[in-house]
Each structure stands twice: as structure tokens, then as C-alpha cells.
Amino acid sequence: MMELDKLKVLLSSPQKISITMHDRPDGDAIGSSLALYHYLIQGGHEVSVIAPTAYPIFLQFLPANNLVTLHSDANLEATTTILNNSTIIFILDFSALRRNAFGTQIGEAKAKKVMIDHHLDPEDFADFSLWDTKASSTGELIYRLIDMLGDKHLLNQDIATCLYTAICSDTGRFKYNTNPNVLRITADLLEQNIDLDVINSFLFDNYSFNRLLLMGYAISERLIWIEEYNTAIIYLAISDFRRFNCESGDTEGLVNFALNILGVKFAALVKEAPDMIKISFRSKGDFSVKDLANKHFNGGGHKNASGGSSRLGLHPTLDKIKSLLPKYADELQQPYITALVKEKK
Ligand SMILES: [Mn+2]
Numbered sequence: 001m002m003e004l005d006k007l008k009v010l011l012s013s014p015q016k017i018s019i020t021m022h023d024r025p026d027g028d029a030i031g032s033s034l035a036l037y038h039y040l041i042q043g044g045h046e047v048s049v050i051a052p053t054a055y056p057i058f059l060q061f062l063p064a065n066n067l068v069t070l071h072s073d074a075n076l077e078a079t080t081t082i083l084n085n086s087t088i089i090f091i092l093d094f095s096a097l098r099r100n101a102f103g104t105q106i107g108e109a110k111a112k113k114v115m116i117d118h119h120l121d122p123e124d125f126a127d128f129s130l131w132d133t134k135a136s137s138t139g140e141l142i143y144r145l146i147d148m149l150g151d152k153h154l155l156n157q158d159i160a161t162c163l164y165t166a167i168c169s170d171t172g173r174f175k176y177n178t179n180p181n182v183l184r185i186t187a188d189l190l191e192q193n194i195d196l197d198v199i200n201s202f203l204f205d206n207y208s209f210n211r212l213l214l215m216g217y218a219i220s221e222r223l224i225w226i227e228e229y230n231t232a233i234i235y236l237a238i239s240d241f242r243r244f245n246c247e248s249g250d251t252e253g254l255v256n257f258a259l260n261i262l263g264v265k266f267a268a269l270v271k272e273a274p275d276m277i278k279i280s281f282r283s284k285g286d287f288s289v290k291d292l293a294n295k296h297f298n299g300g301g302h303k304n305a306s307g308g309s310s311r312l313g314l315h316p317t318l319d320k321i322k323s324l325l326p327k328y329a330d331e332l333q334q335p336y337i338t339a340l341v342k343e344k345k
Helices: 004-011 027-043 073-085 103-108 138-148 157-170 180-190 196-204 209-221 238-243 254-258 289-296 314-332 338-344
Strands: 016-021 046-051 088-092 112-117 128-131 223-226 231-236 266-272 277-283 305-310
Touching (some): 004 128, 016 027, 027 138, 046 073, 073 103, 138 157, 138 180, 157 180, 223 314, 231 254, 254 266, 254 277, 266 314, 277 289, 289 305, 305 314
Parallel strands (some): 016 088
Antiparallel strands (some): 223 231, 277 305
16 A cells, blocks of 8 residues: 555656546546546646546536546547556545446556545555545545645635535535535635536536426325325336436435425335336434335435335335335334424424
């Protein structure tokens, strides 16, 4: 394992660097990668960013997005050439090589490997790693790396725009994984005069008209509220997606609307797909949807956010979820934070 000092020495002369991230890049993956790009080019390095798969159009406003190489079937050779010519490969926002479409090639490359990540269970392939599961985001870790290398004076508007996007995405707009240090870092980023109106519009105000209609329909027609168990379930049939000309990905964030109900402890989004039923679970407090997904729906995840699947069909799956609720009565029957609310009424 390389020490920070050795990385610093390595970066003190111009290198050929590639930066890559996990498949289906999100705001943290692409934001932290482009931030690192804008930092490294100031050191005179030759830097390539390779996205293993496509990523949403609403992330393509980031500065230097036009320089990202997309690893696609038409472009496999480009990736190989870049990796073979690299002296350093930065591996961002993932730490298991299978999470990247060309992970095997990364593993075999001669280049020094630098892994920067906050996910659980990292693999042991890196020469240098900055790995912290307590970090809000890989963006936060890129900021820390720049600081550790003594280069905070190199922060500029491009780096700040990318890092703000990374941190804001992974904290759900500073709703979770947020601590004083995250906000201090964010304050530093705002010192670079980044345009919050523009960034936030790209990140969050990006629904198509049809997608908003689907969301409205899901809430008005497909939301079941089971007050006894403080449980909200939203379900969508294939025909609903067709009706609004939407895709499965258009329900991103929909399950969180179910979590907006006062007192709710458990929420599920149940989606019909051609070959199976896909389910997202969310919870508040100590109720573990990780265990529930694991035990009953071949899934897993985190305590408060998990996913699973079912082969039962849409309505039988809904029935199965409902039939499980009495088993969790002890945990679900007391509404979340309402002891406080009831006193105030
Ligand atoms: Mn991340």
C-alpha cells in the first residue's frame, strides 16, 4: 500500500491518468470524477475520464462533460488504449471491480491504482486508497484528498460545481449523511461562486411532463395507506407505465412521497415488470427494511432503504406485503415521532 507522500511524489511530475467510476454513474460518481479531472489538469497531467455506461442527461451540464469517454460497444478499443497508456488509474465511488463494466481490465492494468470510495466491503486491488464508509460521498473524499495534498488553493469554480453536485446528490440535498464537516466543505465550495440555481435546476427540476403525470397518478390512484401499521404502499402496473409513456426509471424518488405521510414508518413501491415484480422499501427509525427484504423478497440493502423482488404477480405481491404487517406489529403500530406531535394538537 502506497503512502500519501508517495502519491504526492508521483503526482509531482506529469502523469497519464485515467479516472473511472461505477456503472450507471450517478451525481456523486460523475461529479467526483470530473472534479478530480479539473484538479489534476492543473498539475499538467494528461487526464481521461471514462464512464463505464451511460448516465442521465441531467448530469451532462457539468464542466468538461464533453470530454468524458463513454465505454460502449462501439468504443471498447478506446477504453483499452486509454487504460494501457495510463500510469495512474483513479477508481471513484466503487471499490469492487465488478461494479464497473471494464473492471477486469482495470484489475489487470499495469498502472498504479488509486481507489477513493465510501461503499462497504472494498476489494484489495489498490496501491493507494482513500476509503471511508462514514463519508457522505466520494465528492467529500475528493475534497479531503485535495486538502491532504496541500492543494486547497487550487479549488476553482469547475471543481466546486462538480463537488457540490456530488455531495448534494449523495446526501439527498443535505437530508442524510450530513454533518458539520459536510456543511463546512459545502461552504468552501460556495465560496467559489458556483451557480446554485442552475445546478439545482439540472439536478432536481428535470421531470418530463409525462413523468410528473405518472407521479401524480401513482399518488392519487395507486397509494394504499394502512394506518394501523403506519404503512404506505404505492404500486404501478405495466399498463400504468404505458398510459403515461414512462419507463421504470421514471419512478426514481416516488417511494419517498409515501414517506412524507406524518407518522409513516414503512413505505414500499411495488412495480410490475415483464418478468417479475420489483420492490423498493423505505423505513423510518429502527424498523429494518433490510431484514424484511432479505427474509421475504430475495433482496437486501440498508436498514432504512432496501429492495427486493417477487415472482408472484402484482396483486399477490401486495397481499404478501400486507399479510406480513401483523408479524411486525410491535415495531409498526406506534407511529413515528408522533408522541411529540400529539402533545401539540
Ligand atoms: Mn457515492
